Amino acid sequence: MRRVSIVQGEFHVVSEPDVVITTLLGSCVAACLQDPVARVGGMNHFLLGEPGADAPVGPADMQRYGVHAMELLINAMMQRGAQRSRLRGHLYGGANIIAGLGGIGSSNAAFARNFMETEGIAIGRCELGGVQARKVEYMPFEGRVRSTSVAEAPLLPRKVRPAPALAVAGDVELF
Amino acid sequence: MPAASAIKVMVVDDQTSMRAMIRRTLQDLGFKDIRDKAGPVEALAAIKADRVHLIISDYNMPDMDGLQFLEAVRADPVIGKTVFIMLTGSADKEVVQKAAALGVNNYVVKPFAPAALKEKIERVFGELA
Numbered sequence: 001m002r003r004v005s006i007v008q009g010e011f012h013v014v015s016e017p018d019v020v021i022t023t024l025l026g027s028c029v030a031a032c033l034q035d036p037v038a039r040v041g042g043m044n045h046f047l048l049g050e051p052g053a054d055a056p057v058g059p060a061d062m063q064r065y066g067v068h069a070m071e072l073l074i075n076a077m078m079q080r081g082a083q084r085s086r087l088r089g090h091l092y093g094g095a096n097i098i099a100g101l102g103g104i105g106s107s108n109a110a111f112a113r114n115f116m117e118t119e120g121i122a123i124g125r126c127e128l129g130g131v132q133a134r135k136v137e138y139m140p141f142e143g144r145v146r147s148t149s150v151a152e153a154p155l156l157p158r159k160v161r162p163a164p165a166l167a168v169a170g171d172v173e174l175f
Numbered sequence: 176m177p178a179a180s181a182i183k184v185m186v187v188d189d190q191t192s193m194r195a196m197i198r199r200t201l202q203d204l205g206f207k208d209i210r211d212k213a214g215p216v217e218a219l220a221a222i223k224a225d226r227v228h229l230i231i232s233d234y235n236m237p238d239m240d241g242l243q244f245l246e247a248v249r250a251d252p253v254i255g256k257t258v259f260i261m262l263t264g265s266a267d268k269e270v271v272q273k274a275a276a277l278g279v280n281n282y283v284v285k286p287f288a289p290a291a292l293k294e295k296i297e298r299v300f301g302e303l304a
Contacts, residue, residue: 067192068286074190075235084189084237118192
């Protein structure tokens, strides 16, 4: 059994048995997607963006981060043989752990649910919201997933990595 | 100064959410005639039947990728000169170079801010009114 641990901003895709992907979630969301026919699956772990005095993140920006995070995971799965029409998934996270963070967990959760509906991806388990951190263990090949509450919140996740800066211009200048 | 409202656009991306987001961004920039398709095959048929001025296409798509799509557009005697802007991932520098060789007009790295898309469009069409 191989274990792969991912943190915020990462994703991992597997197409072989006996691999478990794990992550620890607070207000972030993890989508566990699978193509049960190709037996390809993967998990991501994302935060849409944190509202802050110096760098306010508007709803439109948050949407962009989330769509991008989901696209990276889905594209990587499709490169391993998954088909978009066969995808299904589970959603975890989106807890509101720290009061005063403006319900960022709820925003993440709402985005994730909305995304799955827009893309027509069936949602299996959906454990979103609440006030407790979660540990998620996902075996993509087998299609098994487990979530446990973590009593002692390890969060705020150590200095969280800020959401990726939106490129204003690419760094390969050809034109 | 071209009016954004006079430019017909075709958006091609296999992800519904991405098409919706690009559509909203273009609407905010003043574009009015925006069509979209989930893949290059349908998009090619649509723009051959009803031409557009600008194609904004993702690179990473399952049946035909953005480079193959660009090549097909450039090879067509009728729609061959349509402005083509490609959306790429941050790690796709090789893709950008290949696209440049195939005659892409510009490219935008995902995730992008509305200002980035506007700037790339304006570099081709001139400042939008």
